[in-house]
Amino acid sequence: MTRGDGLLSHDLLPGEKGPQDACGVFGVWAPGEEVAKLTYFGLYALQHRGQESAGIAVSDGRQILVYKEMGLVSQVFNEATLESLSGYLAIGHARYSTTGASVWENAQPTFRRTATGNIALGHNGNLTNTAELAERLAAQVAESGELPLGQMPTSSSDTELMTALLAAHPGISIEEAAMIELPKMRGAFSLVFMDDDTLYAARDPQGIRPLVLGKLETGWVVASETAALDIVGATFSRDIQPGELIAIDSNGVRTQTFAAAEPKACLFEYVYLARPDTALDGQSVHATRVEVGQRLAREHPVEADLVIPVPESGTPGAVGYAQASGIPFAQGLVKNAYVGRTFISPSQTLRQRGIRLKLNPLREVIEGKRLVIVDDSIVRGNTQRAIVKMLREAGAKEVHVRISSPPVKWPCFYGIDFATRAELIANNQTIDEIRESIGADSLHYISLDNLIEATNVKKDNLCRACFDGVYPVELPEPELLGKYLLEDDDPTPAGLITSTAPAVIGAMGQP
């Protein structure tokens, strides 16, 4: 996984892809501030949530300008671009694709004209009733006999569909349209959107993905994670509640409830996805991960000489494991901090020669030692297999692997792209078979209940579906799910909303 911040450990093998978050969102309403630059820095802090494309929409109260492009935030924007995006409210988006291919047309924020102005929107999450919504929109279009501008989706993402639905209400405001449309959407959606003079934020009734509100001296900020508030100098105000829509304009912050809250926050955000310097539901992610490591040590102790993290995402768990076990903590693996910046993969021949692009063992630390290696999760097992082999080659006497989450057995349909079910190693192998497959002397995972207790969130208020297969938001038939559901060659009713002439008036992005 190429995460621009170099925080994580699933990308240690060339070509190996770890769990991918479905986007980071940011919004700011602050007259007198350089809102495009604030959004840029906010997105920079959220880069780990999506590295495929980035975009910013800005309004000066008269028109919305959008700039979006494929690539990392630092590659998409420069001083000149940001200077040209002037206004007093902005939203931004860093994308990893879940519904809709990774192409410019699906980059966000989306933009379209409405009967009452313009709308731009950014989405973190993934809808589960995309096909049903697309069918309804198509029927609406067919009934009206024409294609009003607001009803013409111009790309194949569920976000574009949401934008079209919000825009398809002539005669009422975006805020009123949102109160009609949001209750009909299912799945995970943490949204930031804007019209020409108002910033909006909304979170699905389960609050699956995080979304927070922060205060600036001169205005307000919304962001996927509290770490993005810190980076722009905003103070944390509160979480946007599940089922809540907020609107921010010159009258301040208005709040409405569009659906009753049924909290099911994503447990995997605590394990791996969120930054360690973020707080989820008021609790530090780093502190939670350290506590999980302590619990892991008590649940699965082992005689060893050193505890070594798989950098960087295994580090807090390893710290906790060392604290609770009394076994010294050591850095035994060095990660190249710039590894996320290269797009050149080594050839198969170079891989077979054992190229260590991303990680190198510290032989003098490892040699002759019995090691406990702590990692946050196992997806396919390839990364852990490579690490165990590398440690043995560097002279480790024993390698014991401890994982600070339970086995990942089920796919996620709420915005995280792990792998297919068949690719998940724990889906078809026992823990002992996995141990053998990765070549470890022992392998243990923390239990689900122990992990949940460390979060201080009630079990019933968490989504744990990738661990226990209990999906909190009903899923449609498998053929009505999937990344390419709305692609042009899809013959389903969703195919009706294929590409038409772009309605991106005022946008500056270049296809």
Ligand code: SF4
């Ligand atoms: S299935 Fe797993 S990754 Fe997806 S929302 Fe639930 S806990 Fe999070």
